[in-house]
Amino acid sequence: MPAGRYHHGDLRTALLDAAEELIRAKGADGWSLREASARVGVSPSAAYHHFDSRDALMAALYDRLLVRLAERLAAAVARVPDGPARLVAYGRGYLRWALEEPALAALPAGGKRTTVVSRHPHDVLVAELDRLVAGGHLPARARPGAEFVVWPAVHGLARLVTDGHMRFDNDAEVDLHTERLTLAVLNGLIHEPPGTWAAARSPHTERLER
Amino acid sequence: MPAGRYHHGDLRTALLDAAEELIRAKGADGWSLREASARVGVSPSAAYHHFDSRDALMAALYDRLLVRLAERLAAAVARVPDGPARLVAYGRGYLRWALEEPALAALPAGGKRTTVVSRHPHDVLVAELDRLVAGGHLPARARPGAEFVVWPAVHGLARLVTDGHMRFDNDAEVDLHTERLTLAVLNGLIHEPPGTWAAARSPHTERLER
């Protein structure tokens, strides 16, 4: 790891760190493999022993971010007592993260998932919805596929904000609006006419298939 | 416009067309200014007499797409009688478009808006929500800022699909799920406790300021 060494030690994560920092500073397109390599003190071609391509590096970085976000959301939710407030905390955590790191939150999907992510924000949401049902805050008949109603809403708000399509005056306004959105969706699920979507099949996700 | 001419005629829109087709074929990052210029039969630097940069071209293309989507949504909605079904038609139109042209739907925000877009999908949604209130399908007290609840939901579902995070088996499943999402949000707004969000200030949009 010191300057003199020929083998870096853990070049893979060092490159991920460098890329992450560059993206944070200059946006998702503002970094280059060469610049990241130079920052780590390594030749441009060294990266190809750890990643198939530049895009593969981004995909790996994306996976790392997902895990980090999932842990953050799980922690944020855990601080709140049972009830709809927990779902609000989920949404708020999601948006806070998007606001703090807009460049990272707007990272491209990365296409093919290389390794299965250990913990996904989606998992946290699923667990939270199950908890709402168990606590009697959400009717069991509305539960199937409910994550595919809440997830788009929260994710959509986050993307609209990071992409600059929606702007808030301050963080308090963001929280307030996130709460409104989350509770509206939850309320909508609660008041869903019985049996309406029983026949609907849920979409697929990286987390669901195999 | 024929091969022999020195002046192209309408190089600006020709470049936009070429870029659009390349993006449609090879993704948002799969096109280059040079390739688009070559396809139009013009030197690489000619584009700089019509656009400040590659990003500026993308921003202009993005604006053009927004207008096209807005017209499409307005037409889709116009075919449906008054009531919640119109909002469902809006969402369905949004998602159909995203499914048909995923590469274009996932275009980056483009940053600074250069010219004010003549007609924005957001405008169509606003008009639709006003119509719901006028027809008695949405309480007036839930109206303020309601577009910032519906928009994220629909937009979020579209992006999750175009980014490959959510996959459906066929178009019918997409429609069904879009309907569930849209109606859930609308129902949530209808059952909103009175006066809850009266103090909340709405976020800003390109359409709202000035």
Add this chain to the structure above:
DNA sequence: ACAGAAATCTGAACACTGTTAAGATGGGGC
């Protein structure tokens, strides 16, 4: 301890990119 194999990194090269500057070309207004 020593050989050989495997992993890791370098250096040079290729094709390609966005962007700029200086000059050629041709159409529109007086």
Add this chain to the structure above:
DNA sequence: GCCCCATCTTAACAGTGTTCAGATTTCTGT
């Protein structure tokens, strides 16, 4: 008919992702 200006070209620059042959280090088995 003339000049001006928008338009386009040619040439070049710096920087990019990627590949390949070879140098260097660590690992493995005996």
